[in-house]
Amino acid sequence: xxxxxxxxxxxxxxxxxxxxxxNKPMLFGLDEVPQSLMINPGATLMQDAHIGVPLASGFHLxxxxxxxxxxxxxxxQDGDITQNISSVLNSLNDRDFFTLTQQLELxxxxxxxxxxxxxxxxxxxxxxxITYFPKDWFTLAWNGNADYLDYPFKFxxxxxxxxxxxxxxxxxxxSIGRHWxxxxxxxxxxxxxxxxxxxxxxSFTTSLSAGDSDNYYAQKxxxxxxxxxxxxxxxxxxxxxxxDLISSSLLGGNLGLGIDVGATYTFDDQLxxxxxxxxxxxxxxxxxxxxxxxxxxxLIEGIELDFPVLSSGQSPPPYYAIFENELEAAVPIDTxxxxxxxxxxxxxxxxxxxxxxxxxxxxxxxxxTKKGKPFTLESEVGFQYFAIKRPKGIQMxxxxxxxxxxxxxxxxxxxxxxxxxxxxxxxxxxxxDFGNFNIYLAGDHALKYGNLAKARGLSVQFGLNFKFLEx
Amino acid sequence: xxxxxxxxxxxxxxxMKNFLRYILPVLLLSLLFSCVKDTDFDQLQxxxxxxxxxxxxxxxEINSNEFIDPATGIARPVLSDVTDIPFLDDSDTQEGILxxxxxxxxxxTTSIDYQATISFKSGASSVMxxxxxxVPAGSIGNPQTHVVIxxxxxxxxxxxxxxxxxxxxxxxxxxxxxxxxxxMRSKATFYFEIDGQ
Numbered sequence: 042x043x044x045x046x047x048x049x050x051x052x053x054x055x056x057x058x059x060x061x062x063x064n065k066p067m068l069f070g071l072d073e074v075p076q077s078l079m080i081n082p083g084a085t086l087m088q089d090a091h092i093g094v095p096l097a098s099g100f101h102l103x104x105x106x107x108x109x110x111x112x113x114x115x116x117x118q119d120g121d122i123t124q125n126i127s128s129v130l131n132s133l134n135d136r137d138f139f140t141l142t143q144q145l146e147l148x149x150x151x152x153x154x155x156x157x158x159x160x161x162x163x164x165x166x167x168x169x170x171i172t173y174f175p176k177d178w179f180t181l182a183w184n185g186n187a188d189y190l191d192y193p194f195k196f197x198x199x200x201x202x203x204x205x206x207x208x209x210x211x212x213x214x215x216s217i218g219r220h221w222x223x224x225x226x227x228x229x230x231x232x233x234x235x236x237x238x239x240x241x242x243x244s245f246t247t248s249l250s251a252g253d254s255d256n257y258y259a260q261k262x263x264x265x266x267x268x269x270x271x272x273x274x275x276x277x278x279x280x281x282x283x284x285d286l287i288s289s290s291l292l293g294g295n296l297g298l299g300i301d302v303g304a305t306y307t308f309d310d311q312l313x314x315x316x317x318x319x320x321x322x323x324x325x326x327x328x329x330x331x332x333x334x335x336x337x338x339x340l341i342e343g344i345e346l347d348f349p350v351l352s353s354g355q356s357p358p359p360y361y362a363i364f365e366n367e368l369e370a371a372v373p374i375d376t377x378x379x380x381x382x383x384x385x386x387x388x389x390x391x392x393x394x395x396x397x398x399x400x401x402x403x404x405x406x407x408x409x410t411k412k413g414k415p416f417t418l419e420s421e422v423g424f425q426y427f428a429i430k431r432p433k434g435i436q437m438x439x440x441x442x443x444x445x446x447x448x449x450x451x452x453x454x455x456x457x458x459x460x461x462x463x464x465x466x467x468x469x470x471x472x473x474d475f476g477n478f479n480i481y482l483a484g485d486h487a488l489k490y491g492n493l494a495k496a497r498g499l500s501v502q503f504g505l506n507f508k509f510l511e512x
Numbered sequence: 513x514x515x516x517x518x519x520x521x522x523x524x525x526x527x528m529k530n531f532l533r534y535i536l537p538v539l540l541l542s543l544l545f546s547c548v549k550d551t552d553f554d555q556l557q558x559x560x561x562x563x564x565x566x567x568x569x570x571x572x573e574i575n576s577n578e579f580i581d582p583a584t585g586i587a588r589p590v591l592s593d594v595t596d597i598p599f600l601d602d603s604d605t606q607e608g609i610l611x612x613x614x615x616x617x618x619x620x621t622t623s624i625d626y627q628a629t630i631s632f633k634s635g636a637s638s639v640m641x642x643x644x645x646x647v648p649a650g651s652i653g654n655p656q657t658h659v660v661i662x663x664x665x666x667x668x669x670x671x672x673x674x675x676x677x678x679x680x681x682x683x684x685x686x687x688x689x690x691x692x693x694x695x696m697r698s699k700a701t702f703y704f705e706i707d708g709q
Contacts, residue, residue, distance in 0.1 A: 116551055122555040182561070182563060184562075184564070185562075185565045185566070187701055188564070247566055250697075254697070255573070255697060257569075258566060260567070342571070343567075343568030343699075344570050344595050345571055347572070348574055348578060349593070357593055359596070361596040
């Protein structure tokens with residue numbers, strides 16, 4: 042038997058968990074954490090200045106898969122592993138996906154200017170990947186084409202995108218009157234590496250030929266259009282050192298521009314609604330750009346023998362080379378160097394929250410002082426909605442939450458999130474304020490922490506900041 | 513811009529260095545792996561892929577007049593031709609293939625039988641495997657279709673996967689025909705078994 046490394050299959054299947062990799066239901070509306078401004082620039086704020094611990098002010102990791110869990114693939118189950126994986130493959134379709142998102146803030150700071158305005162800025166690094174399950178091509182590799190005569194293996198099942206970038210941002214948050222807080226953030230994207238294969242078209246089909254055909258099978262590449270766009274790839278040609286990472290994170294990549302906008306409407310001490318849009322923008326890939334593209338139609342025939350009359354010493358025609366050349370001529374693989382623009386995956390968040398109970402520990406007794414810790418109630422409940430535009434459509438998540446300010450220095454927020462993949466996602470977050478030091482830690486899929494192998498997703502966030510309040 | 517001495521950012525640097533080096537990996541590892549239970553990654557080595565691949569192989573049509581050399585007018589006793597097939601003796605194929613079925617479909621509209629020989633060769637002269645087929649006579653009005661399926665299993669498959677050429681020779685049996693043609697088309701089914709070890 043031929044032996045090959047099957048780890049890529051394992052890896053792909055392992056990255057199977059939740060849907061909305063960039064959803065941060067914990068941080069949205071969580072005014073005690075400065076990073077809530079990153080999700081909603083129009084958030085209501087609790088501090089007069091903040092500075093994050095460099096490289097530790099905000100970390101976010103999310104892996105997920107819409108169709109299977111690690112346990113489904115390599116769980117200690119009865120039966121044959123090949124059979125188990127086969128049934129997993131059969132249960133997935135080309136809209137199932139695997140995601141990985143990681144963000145790390147290098148710097149985050151903000152300060153109040155006057156009574157109503159708050160400026161904030163910083164730099165963060167982001168890695169964002171989404172791969173849809175290439176069902177048809179997995180099927181072809183797994184089973185071959187013998188049992189799939191007349192079935193078109195579709196190239197649009199190949200759909201993946203990976204971006205590594207650093208983001209420089211600066212935002213302003215402004216209170217207007219008694220009810221409104223609005224905000225906007227300008228972002229400069231510095232793309233370190235971008236690889237994507239999107240909008241592929243066409244198919245490959247094997248059918249029995251008509252009786253009078255020269256060939257037994259009609260193997261057709263129909264209107265194939267397959268491309269891989271890359272930018273920043275040559276940086277990795279001669280190995281990629283830490284120094285390269287630092288320099289490419291700061292400058293030298295392909296640049297882009299985007300904005301975040303958001304607003305909060307506070308009805309009274311109890312009720313508020315808020316919404317935001319993140320990453321309305323694009324990256325303009327112009328330097329170190331390579332697009333590999335194959336376009337064409339081809340009926341792939343067998344090798345035709347001509348039985349020519351050969352004199353002694355003469356060789357027969359190079360049939361196989363001719364066959365290969367014809368294929369390459371019909372479906373040429375070109376390398377293009379033209380610039381391209383890619384939209385960032387835009388995100389939408391909205392929420393409504395209702396506070397109740399007595400004043401929170403450490404809060405003033407009424408909403409009547411202009412300085413010091415703002416007035417807050419002990420408990421909050423609410424509903425949040427999240428949507429992100431992904432290559433094959435919009436992915437959504439809905440969350441209900443309960444927040445409790447337990448002590449002056451501690452609050453907890455619990456969330457229950459439903460998305461396309463999981464209806465049992467309970468998240469837990471803790472925020473601690475120790476003097477000026479603010480720490481938050483949050484995780485999703487808490488029910489699965491007993492055995493993450495059975496989770497379809499995992500999300501963690503934490504950060505360390507210093508917050509300052511005018512006394 | 514003010515240059516700050518190393519004393520100012522040394523504590524931050526030390527903290528970050530330790531954070532990145534020890535704390536972060538431990539946090540991530542504990543989250544990612546400590547709670548992963550009831551899994552057995554070694555199973556992946558037992559995964560067996562068994563794709564069956566269908567491909568066209570060779571085809572040709574020999575008209576009756578091709579048995580005469582047009583330059584000399586002399587009859588050609590045997591017609592033969594050969595093509596490279598670089599995919600059979602490829603190490604991936606050699607290691608992964610379990611068996612192969614070859615299907616040869618002839619259509620004879622000439623008045624004579626033919627002895628067709630399909631040879632799998634390594635290089636110009638070493639025949640690794642050969643199959644002789646007698647193609648019965650037909651006529652233009654009544655084409656004779658002759659189908660041969662050659663199922664090649666262990667151990668012959670090891671001979672086939674040493675080959676990098678297929679040669680076909682057509683030997684007319686009897687008086688050369690004056691009209692009609694001999695056609696052939698063929699396909700192969702390769703049965704692979706690929707494991708994860």
